[in-house]
Structure formats: C-alpha cells, structure tokens
Amino acid sequence: MTVGKKLLIIILIKLFILFFILRLFFFPDFLKSKFSNDKDRGDYVRDQLIQRK
Amino acid sequence: MIPNMDPGIVDWSRAQFALTAIYHWLFVPLTLGLSFLVAIMETIYVKTGDPEWKRITKFWMTLFGINFAIGIATGIILEFEFGTNWSNYSWFVGDIFGTPLAIEGIMAFFLESTFIAVMFFGWNKVSKKFHLASSWLTAIGANLSALWILVANSWMQYPVGMKFNPETARNEMQNFWDVLFSPVAVHKFLHTISSGYVTAAIFILGISAWFLLKKRETEMARKSILVAAIFGLITSLFLAITGDGSGYTIAQTQPMKLAAMEGLYQGQKANGLVLFGIPQPGKKAGDGKKDFILKVEIPGLLSFMGYRNVDAFVPGVEDILYGGYKPEFWNVPPAEKEMALPVSEKITRGKLAITAFIDFKNAKKAGDEVAAAKADSTMKANFAYFGYGYLHSPEEAVPNVALTFYSFRTMVVFGFYFILLFIIVLYFHLKNQLQDKRWLQYIMLWTIPVVYLAGQAGWIVAEIGRQPWVIQDLLPTRAAVSMIETTSVQITFWLFAVLFTALLIAELMIMTRQIKLGPKDGGTK
Numbered sequence: 001m002t003v004g005k006k007l008l009i010i011i012l013i014k015l016f017i018l019f020f021i022l023r024l025f026f027f028p029d030f031l032k033s034k035f036s037n038d039k040d041r042g043d044y045v046r047d048q049l050i051q052r053k
Numbered sequence: 054m055i056p057n058m059d060p061g062i063v064d065w066s067r068a069q070f071a072l073t074a075i076y077h078w079l080f081v082p083l084t085l086g087l088s089f090l091v092a093i094m095e096t097i098y099v100k101t102g103d104p105e106w107k108r109i110t111k112f113w114m115t116l117f118g119i120n121f122a123i124g125i126a127t128g129i130i131l132e133f134e135f136g137t138n139w140s141n142y143s144w145f146v147g148d149i150f151g152t153p154l155a156i157e158g159i160m161a162f163f164l165e166s167t168f169i170a171v172m173f174f175g176w177n178k179v180s181k182k183f184h185l186a187s188s189w190l191t192a193i194g195a196n197l198s199a200l201w202i203l204v205a206n207s208w209m210q211y212p213v214g215m216k217f218n219p220e221t222a223r224n225e226m227q228n229f230w231d232v233l234f235s236p237v238a239v240h241k242f243l244h245t246i247s248s249g250y251v252t253a254a255i256f257i258l259g260i261s262a263w264f265l266l267k268k269r270e271t272e273m274a275r276k277s278i279l280v281a282a283i284f285g286l287i288t289s290l291f292l293a294i295t296g297d298g299s300g301y302t303i304a305q306t307q308p309m310k311l312a313a314m315e316g317l318y319q320g321q322k323a324n325g326l327v328l329f330g331i332p333q334p335g336k337k338a339g340d341g342k343k344d345f346i347l348k349v350e351i352p353g354l355l356s357f358m359g360y361r362n363v364d365a366f367v368p369g370v371e372d373i374l375y376g377g378y379k380p381e382f383w384n385v386p387p388a389e390k391e392m393a394l395p396v397s398e399k400i401t402r403g404k405l406a407i408t409a410f411i412d413f414k415n416a417k418k419a420g421d422e423v424a425a426a427k428a429d430s431t432m433k434a435n436f437a438y439f440g441y442g443y444l445h446s447p448e449e450a451v452p453n454v455a456l457t458f459y460s461f462r463t464m465v466v467f468g469f470y471f472i473l474l475f476i477i478v479l480y481f482h483l484k485n486q487l488q489d490k491r492w493l494q495y496i497m498l499w500t501i502p503v504v505y506l507a508g509q510a511g512w513i514v515a516e517i518g519r520q521p522w523v524i525q526d527l528l529p530t531r532a533a534v535s536m537i538e539t540t541s542v543q544i545t546f547w548l549f550a551v552l553f554t555a556l557l558i559a560e561l562m563i564m565t566r567q568i569k570l571g572p573k574d575g576g577t578k
Binding site: 004006007010015017026027032041042043046050053 | 137138223
C-alpha cells in the first residue's frame with residue numbers, strides 16, 4: 001500500500017471516529033441539547049453564573 | 054462549589070482539555086514550519102531547475118503530509134470540548150470566539166485543503182509555477198488557521214473590544230479590530246508561528262543528521278541542513294524577539310502571570326530577571342519564607358523587559374495580592390489609577406458586580422426598568438472585577454508558581470540553545486566539516502524531542518500562568534465548566550489518551566519508515 005493510501009485511510013477512520021462516534025455519543029453540545037432557544041440558554045447560563053459565586 | 058456540582062469536574066475538565074491541547078500541539082508546529090520549508094525548497098528547485106531539489110522537496114513534503122494527515126482535525130476535539138465541558142464559557146464569550154473560528158474554517162482551512170491537494174497530487178499534472186504557488190498557499194493557509202485560533206486565545210488572556218450584555222449573559226463584540234490587532238494577539242501569533250518554524254527547522258536538521266550518521270543521502274542531507282539552518286537561525290532570533298514582546302504584553306496585561314514566571318513574590322524597582330534559580334518549595338504568599346533557595350539574576354532586566362525602564366517597579370505575587378503599589382499596566386480600572394487594590398477588595402467588588410447581575414435579572418423579571426438600570430450601572434462600574442466575585446480567598450488568584458517558573462525557564466533556555474545550535478551547524482557546514490562531526494550529528498538528532506518539549510513548556514506558561522482565569526479577571530475556570538457528570542469526562546479523557554496515543558504511534562511508525570526509505574522512494578505518488 002502506498003503511503004498516500006495509508007494516510008487517506010487513517011484520515012477517513014479518524015474523521016469517522018471524531019464526527020460519528022465522539023461527537024454524537026460523547027460530545028453533545030451541552031446547551032443546544034438541553035435548550036431549544038437562545039433565550040433559555042442565556043437564562044440557564046445566567047443562573048449558573050449566579051449560583052457559582 | 055454549588056450543590057449538585059460534581060467535585061472533581063473542574064480538574065477533570067481541565068485535564069481533558071490539557072491532554073487534547075498537548076497532543077494537538079505535537080502535530081501543529083511541524084505543519085506550520087515544514088509547509089514553509091517545503092515551499093522554500095520547491096522554490097529553489099523551480100529557480101535552479103535542478104532535479105535533485107525536486108527529489109529533496111518531495112521527500113520532506115511526504116513527511117509534511119504524514120504529519121498533516123495524522124494531525125488534521127485533532128483541534129476539532131477542542132471545539133467539541135468547548136460545547137460539552139465548557140458550556141458556561143462558550144456562552145459567556147459569545148461571538149468573540151465564534152467569529153475567529155468561523156473565519157478560520159471558511160478562509161484558512163479551505164485555502165489549505167484546496168491547495169494541499171494540488172501540492173500532493175499535482176506534480177507533473179500542473180505547471181511548475183502553479184504547483185509552487187499551491188505549496189506557498191498551503192503554507193499560508195496553515196499559518197492563517199493558526200492566526201484565528203491564537204486571536205481567540207489572546208482574547209482570553211486580554212479581553213478587549215467587547216461589552217457584556219447582562220440580559221443575554223454574553224459578551225458582545227464591539228470592535229473586531231481591537232480583538233484582531235490586540236497587542237497580545239499580535240505577539241502571541243508571531244511568537245507561536247515562529248516556534249513552529251524552529252520546530253520544523255530542528256526536525257529537518259535532526260533527520261538529515263540521521264542520514265549523515267548512516268552515511269546515506271549525504272548530499273540531500275547537506276542541502277537540507279543548509280536551508281533548515283538558515284531558516285532556523287532567522288526564525289529562532291525572531292522567536293527571541295517576539296518572546297520579549299510577549300513578555301512585555303504579559304507584564305502589561307497579566308502581572309500575576311509574570312510574577313509566577315519569575316517566581317517573584319516581593320516586587321521591587323530595578324527588578325532583575327532570574328537567569329537560574331530554585332524557587333523555595335512549598336512557598337506561599339505571605340509566609341515570610343524566602344522566594345528562592347538559590348537565585349542568579351541579571352539586575353534591572355525584568356523591569357526593562359516588562360516596562361521598558363530598568364528602574365520600573367515590577368509587582369510580585371504578594372504585591373498583587375495585597376495591593377498598595379501604583380500599577381503601570383494597560384487598561385487599569387479607574388479605581389486603581391493611583392494605587393492597586395488588594396485582591397480582597399477586588400473580590401468585594403466582584404461580588405457587587407455579581408449581586409448587581411442578580412438584581413438586574415430580578416428587576417427585568419418584575420418589569421422594573423428603574424431598578425434594572427440601577428443594577429446595570431452598578432454592574433458596569435464593577436465589571437472589571439466580575440471574575441473575582443467567584444474567588445473564595447485572595448490566594449486563589451495565584452497560579453502554580455513553580456510549574457510556571459520552571460516551564461518558562463525550560464522554554465527560554467532551549468530557545469537560546471536552538472540559536473546556538475543553528476550557528477554551530479552553519480559554521481561547520483560552511484567549513485565543509487559537518488560530515489565529520491558525529492558528535493554534532495547526534496546532538497542535532499536528539500534535539501528533535503527537545504524542541505517539542507520547549508513548545509509544550511511555552512503553552513504551559515501561557516495556560517497555567519493565567520489560572521485561575523479562563524478569561525482574565527472576568528471568569529474563573531471554576532465558573533466556566535458545564536454541570537455534567539465527572540464520570541463522562543473521565544471516560545472521554547481516557548478515550549482521548551488511547552486515540553491520540555494511537556495516532557502518535559501511527560505517525561512515528563509511518564514517518565520513521567518513510568525516513569528509512571529515504572528520498573529515492575520518498576516522492577509523493
């Protein structure tokens with residue numbers, strides 16, 4: 001196998017793991033997954049900032 | 054710590070981010086520098102028409118490609134982590150972070166990925182000049198990517214050009230140019246890309262030295278060493294100059310970080326720069342112990358570097374904690390124009406800002422615009438200390454001094470070593486004696502891991518030195534993390550450790566195989 005093919009396979013496997021395994025199962029966007037609009041996200045963060053003091 | 058917040062979430066989230074960033078920074082510097090070195094070698098080929106230079110270019114281009122392919126998208130995971138582990142931070146920074154990263158994706162990444170295809174697969178398919186232009190554009194694209202992410206990081210260290218909106222709890226960009234051309238951003242960008250250039254130069258030196266040791270491809274090695282040593286010498290000198298610039302901006306914007314870098318607890322006028330020192334183990338602010346067990350310093354140099362005045366007062370950790378000196382920094386808050394406030398007072402003002410933030414929320418909810426305006430005014434008056442409102446004691450404002458001190462010295466000592474190495478290599482090369490100096494060839498080879506260590510040390514200074522802040526003075530790390538289970542962060546921490554280690558091993562295996570094959574088979578197919 002040429003080095004170019006080897007690298008392409010590595011890139012594809014890596015991108016698959018990153019976007020279809022890690023992103024989907026381990027790294028949901030916390031605010032987007034919990035709240036459906038920016039107002040609710042802002043309210044939540046504001047409450048968090050207040051509670052953390 | 055608030056109820057229901059998993060203890061350990063902060064430390065594990067930080068550890069995960071640090072692990073990801075450290076691994077990412079193993080791949081990036083070589084991409085930044087080797088892209089330019091390859092473009093330079095290809096330029097020599099196009100100018101001279103010498104097919105040996107094409108062979109040399111293709112060899113180093115293959116190694117560049119390996120590093121690029123393995124390293125690509127390792128930075129994406131950092132963005133994932135912003136959204137999952139650092140949700141408060143991600144929201145709080147608003148479009149300050151989003152804009153540079155969006156520009157990075159649209160402009161730099163597309164530039165890089167378009168022309169890299171021509172670079173690798175366009176040999177003999179496009180004209181020499183078009184191929185050469187593609188190589189240069191790939192290098193420029195890669196470095197432009199670095200610009201935008203470093204602009205974002207610089208804003209964390211020196212937040213400018215924005216206004217906090219208490220209704221949305223977000224910072225809103227007021228002046229894009231203030232963010233882009235912040236002196237911290239300019240120096241950080243130039244210093245960071247220079248470190249990449251030096252890394253690549255050392256890489257070529259070391260691999261070429263290996264060929265000399267094996268008495269193989271000696272002409273290729275000598276030619277490569279000449280280009281890399283000249284490039285390395287110029288960029289390592291620039292690295293030192295931009296390092297001085299970075300030190301100056303740190304003195305002006307993050308005095309506690311500077312104090313930690315120098316292990317300085319009690320500041321003074323005409324403050325010296327520590328050349329060599331052993332900080333007192335277990336030293337804490339105000340404990341009366343000496344700062345150092347042993348210290349050798351250059352008198353007045355820290356004052357000059359920080360304030361361009363050999364007699365300037367440089368505040369130490371205790372000065373910053375207890376106040377009482379006249380600050381000579383940029384953007385000193387009005388309350389501190391004549392005298393620095395103690396951190397205890399900053400904590401009080403920070404709590405006032407947070408209380409006003411609460412009052413604003415309640416007033417808005419009740420529809421009381423008068424009360425909301427009053428709360429907004431109080432918050433604005435104390436916003437410069439917002440982050441201090443989260444600290445439980447003044448001592449929390451002090452980063453890990455020993456780690457910052459030793460990392461800074463590691464970076465600087467090796468930085469000057471690289472300058473010396475490039476000079477010595479050039480000297481013997483020009484005297485045509487390099488091939489006989491096996492001791493020097495071994496040094497060149499073993500400097501490869503050293504340059505990576507120096508680069509990592511630099512980032513430790515930057516990111517450990519800014520603690521407890523994720524945004525200097527405005528948001529401590531503790532307030533920035535998401536309320537998620539520590540277990541999930543631990544799982545992904547170990548996942549990354551395995552994934553990145555596998556990638557690193559793959560890179561080392563593929564890279565060493567290509568190096569052993571040498572330029573004959575090293576051309577990009």
